[in-house]
Structures are given as structure tokens and as C-alpha cells.
Amino acid sequence: MxxxxxxxxxxxxxxxxxxxxxxxxxxxxxxxxxxxxxxxxxxxxxxxxxxxxxxxxxxxxxxxxxxxxxxxxxxxxxxxxxxxxxxxxxxxxxxxxxxxxxxxxxxxxxxxxxxxxxxxxxxxxxxxxxxxxxxxxxxEPPLFQNSDRPKWINKISIVKFIYIPAVFITFFVVFTNLKDEYLKEDKFYGTWENLKTKERFHFESMSSFQINKLGESKNIANGEYSFTKDSLTLKSSDSLNKTKNYLKGKYRLSHSSLTIATQNGDLNFTRIR
Structure with a gap:
């Protein structure tokens, strides 16, 4: 054969x-x-x-x-x-x-x-x-040989064995810190749906939130939120960039459910994602 x-x-x-x-x-x-x-x-x-x-x-x-x-x-x-x-x-x-x-x-x-x-x-x-x-x-030999380069470059070429690890370590540390600073996920992070109104509350990075209804791209409200051990505050901005409290109350939180006690009654949510 x-x-x-x-x-x-x-x-x-x-x-x-x-x-x-x-x-x-x-x-x-x-x-x-x-x-x-x-x-x-x-x-x-x-x-x-x-x-x-x-x-x-x-x-x-x-x-x-x-x-x-x-x-x-x-x-x-x-x-x-x-x-x-x-x-x-x-x-x-x-x-x-x-x-x-x-x-x-x-x-x-x-x-x-x-x-x-x-x-x-x-x-x-x-x-x-x-x-x-x-x-x-x-x-095949590289494009430039040692004989083609100035002697001082050949002498310091060993520095690359320090430079290369330093690049990896530096960017790993920098982006790890950036993630912790701006993309950290707290216990509210995700999408919660109001069981009564079907509005969806999106708690996102940098302590920001958006509220809309399923299938609608236009926001009902958006802004920033903050919380303590038992209290949650959502602040929104109007067209003049004036900040006001959109929602404030005591909360009870588990992995799949969220209840916010406000002056007008309890708001009950279930986690979507």
C-alpha cells in the first residue's frame, strides 16, 4: 500500500x-x-x-x-x-x-x-x-540577531524575565481592585419583580438601580441606592438632576425573596436573576 x-x-x-x-x-x-x-x-x-x-x-x-x-x-x-x-x-x-x-x-x-x-x-x-x-x-532565526542589536540591549535583555511577570501581576491586581471598587455585587444585586405590580427592580453595579416593566426598555425610575443593616433607600434624579427619595423602608431579605416595609404598606418581591 x-x-x-x-x-x-x-x-x-x-x-x-x-x-x-x-x-x-x-x-x-x-x-x-x-x-x-x-x-x-x-x-x-x-x-x-x-x-x-x-x-x-x-x-x-x-x-x-x-x-x-x-x-x-x-x-x-x-x-x-x-x-x-x-x-x-x-x-x-x-x-x-x-x-x-x-x-x-x-x-x-x-x-x-x-x-x-x-x-x-x-x-x-x-x-x-x-x-x-x-x-x-x-x-528559522528571528528577524534580528544579537549581532544586529546594540550591545547594551543584549546586556539588559534579561530584564524581560522580570518585565513579563510584572505585566501579568500588575494588570491582575489593577483589574481585581477595579472590580471590587466598581463591579462589586452586594446582597441586593440582581433583578427583583414586584409580585403585585410586576415592576422589575434592577439593582446593579456602583450601587445604581433601574425600574421598568418586563418587555419595556423605558425606565420608570433610575438612580442610586444605599442600605444599612435593616434599611434600604432608593434615590432617583429628575430632569433637573435634583435627587429625591424614590423609596425608603425597612427590608427583610433572603436569597429568593425581598420585602420592603414602607409607609404605604409592604412591597413584596421575588428574585428573577
């Missing part, structure tokens, strides 16, 4: 199959048969959208964005049709194919089997030429 010929036939089959299939998906984007949301989706609250509808709405929101993806897919297909340009074509193909594969799994898109198959075929084409890739990316 001639394994070289079998490898040749499989390699050629994969190249042409990948190029042909991806052209199909490219034209689906260009002609708007992919990333198209049904009219009913536009009136659904974002929290009710499943992964498929959310992804299709996101990618379909801007036509030219999908068009750029389609052009990239066509470019990779044309490169895959020719042996001399297969290397760059397969690398370009994998840049979007792996993203598609991850998206399908993360957002439960009903095309996982196709994405897995195409990714495995692309990896077969890529690693069929692993010697050339290894030589170019690893074994």
Missing part, C-alpha cells in the same frame, strides 16, 4: 472540500440566508433569548461585519484550491474556523458536528505540512 499516494489523495480531498464548503457559507452571509433573525426576535427581552437567537441577532446586526467574514472565507477558499498557497490558506481558514467551533459549543448552535468535521480536516491539512511550519515558526 502506497501511503504517500493515500496521503496525497486525502490532502487534496480535504483542501477542495474545505474550500467548497466554506464558499457555501460565505455566500449564505452575502445573500443574507445566514445570520437572519425572525421579526418576533426583535420584540423578545434579551434575557429570554437562547444562545442560537442571541448569536444570530448579534452577527446579523451589522451586514458589513458578516460581509467581512464572508470575504475572509472566500479568500481562504481560493488559497486552498492551489498547492502553493495552501499553507497561508489553511492558517487563515483556522483563524475563523476555531472561533466558529468555540461559538457553536458556547452558544449551543446546532452545527457542532459540521464545525468539528471541518476543524479536524483543516488540522489534517495543517499538520500534513508540519515540517515546513516547524521550520518557519520555530527553527
Amino acid at each position: 502506497n501511503w504517500q499516494k493515500i496521503h496525497l489523495f486525502l490532502h487534496t480531498l480535504c483542501r477542495y472540500s474545505l474550500a467548497t464548503i466554506i464558499i457555501m457559507y460565505a455566500f449564505a452571509k452575502i445573500l443574507k440566508t445566514q445570520f437572519v433573525s425572525e421579526p418576533s426576535v426583535y420584540d423578545m427581552p434579551i434575557g429570554s433569548l437562547d444562545g442560537f437567537r442571541l448569536t444570530w441577532y448579534y452577527y446579523g446586526y451589522c451586514y458589513w461585519y458578516g460581509l467581512v467574514i464572508a470575504i475572509t472565507q472566500i479568500a481562504s477558499a481560493l488559497l486552498l484550491f492551489f498547492r502553493k498557497t495552501t499553507r497561508i490558506g489553511i492558517i487563515l481558514f483556522l483563524t475563523f474556523m476555531i472561533n466558529i467551533l468555540l461559538t457553536d459549543f458556547a452558544y449551543e448552535i446546532r452545527a457542532k458536528e459540521v464545525a468539528i468535521t471541518l476543524t479536524l480536516m483543516a488540522l489534517f491539512v495543517l499538520f500534513s505540512d508540519y515540517k515546513a511550519l516547524l521550520k518557519y515558526f520555530i527553527q
Whole structure:
């Protein structure tokens, strides 16, 4: 059995199959048969959208964005049709194919089997030429050698072993502190629905709140809230940026229920999220 010929036939089959299939998906984007949301989706609250509808709405929101993806897919297909340009074509193909594969799994898109198959075929084409890739990316000397650089740069190049960890540690600490300062979630954080009026109270980051009704984007009220051990105060701003108490009272809180005792009676809420 001639394994070289079998490898040749499989390699050629994969190249042409990948190029042909991806052209199909490219034209689906260009002609708007992919990333198209049904009219009913536009009136659904974002929290009710499943992964498929959310992804299709996101990618379909801007036509030219999908068009750029389609052009990239066509470019990779044309490169895959020719042996001399297969290397760059397969690398370009994998840049979007792996993203598609991850998206399908993360957002439960009903095309996982196709994405897995195409990714495995692309990896077969890529690693069929692993010697050339290894030589170019690893074994080939870098663009600038030590002899090309000033001596003082070579002497201090060891500093990078301090600089690189410092970058990781610095950004980790900075963003951890920013999260604790501005995105910290207190015990009220989340969405609570008034059992009587069906109004939804959204307690959000930086001690801010918004009140609206399900399916309505316009706020009934918004502002900032504060609380003590047993008291909760919601302050809203009017059109003149004057602050006033929107709601104030004693509260009883559990994981799934909230009761606020006000002068006009008790307000009972259940946690939505």
C-alpha cells in the first residue's frame, strides 16, 4: 500500500472540500440566508433569548461585519484550491474556523458536528505540512540577531524575565481592585419583580438601580441606592438632576425573596436573576 499516494489523495480531498464548503457559507452571509433573525426576535427581552437567537441577532446586526467574514472565507477558499498557497490558506481558514467551533459549543448552535468535521480536516491539512511550519515558526532565526542589536540591549535583555511577570501581576491586581471598587455585587444585586405590580427592580453595579416593566426598555425610575443593616433607600434624579427619595423602608431579605416595609404598606418581591 502506497501511503504517500493515500496521503496525497486525502490532502487534496480535504483542501477542495474545505474550500467548497466554506464558499457555501460565505455566500449564505452575502445573500443574507445566514445570520437572519425572525421579526418576533426583535420584540423578545434579551434575557429570554437562547444562545442560537442571541448569536444570530448579534452577527446579523451589522451586514458589513458578516460581509467581512464572508470575504475572509472566500479568500481562504481560493488559497486552498492551489498547492502553493495552501499553507497561508489553511492558517487563515483556522483563524475563523476555531472561533466558529468555540461559538457553536458556547452558544449551543446546532452545527457542532459540521464545525468539528471541518476543524479536524483543516488540522489534517495543517499538520500534513508540519515540517515546513516547524521550520518557519520555530527553527528559522528571528528577524534580528544579537549581532544586529546594540550591545547594551543584549546586556539588559534579561530584564524581560522580570518585565513579563510584572505585566501579568500588575494588570491582575489593577483589574481585581477595579472590580471590587466598581463591579462589586452586594446582597441586593440582581433583578427583583414586584409580585403585585410586576415592576422589575434592577439593582446593579456602583450601587445604581433601574425600574421598568418586563418587555419595556423605558425606565420608570433610575438612580442610586444605599442600605444599612435593616434599611434600604432608593434615590432617583429628575430632569433637573435634583435627587429625591424614590423609596425608603425597612427590608427583610433572603436569597429568593425581598420585602420592603414602607409607609404605604409592604412591597413584596421575588428574585428573577
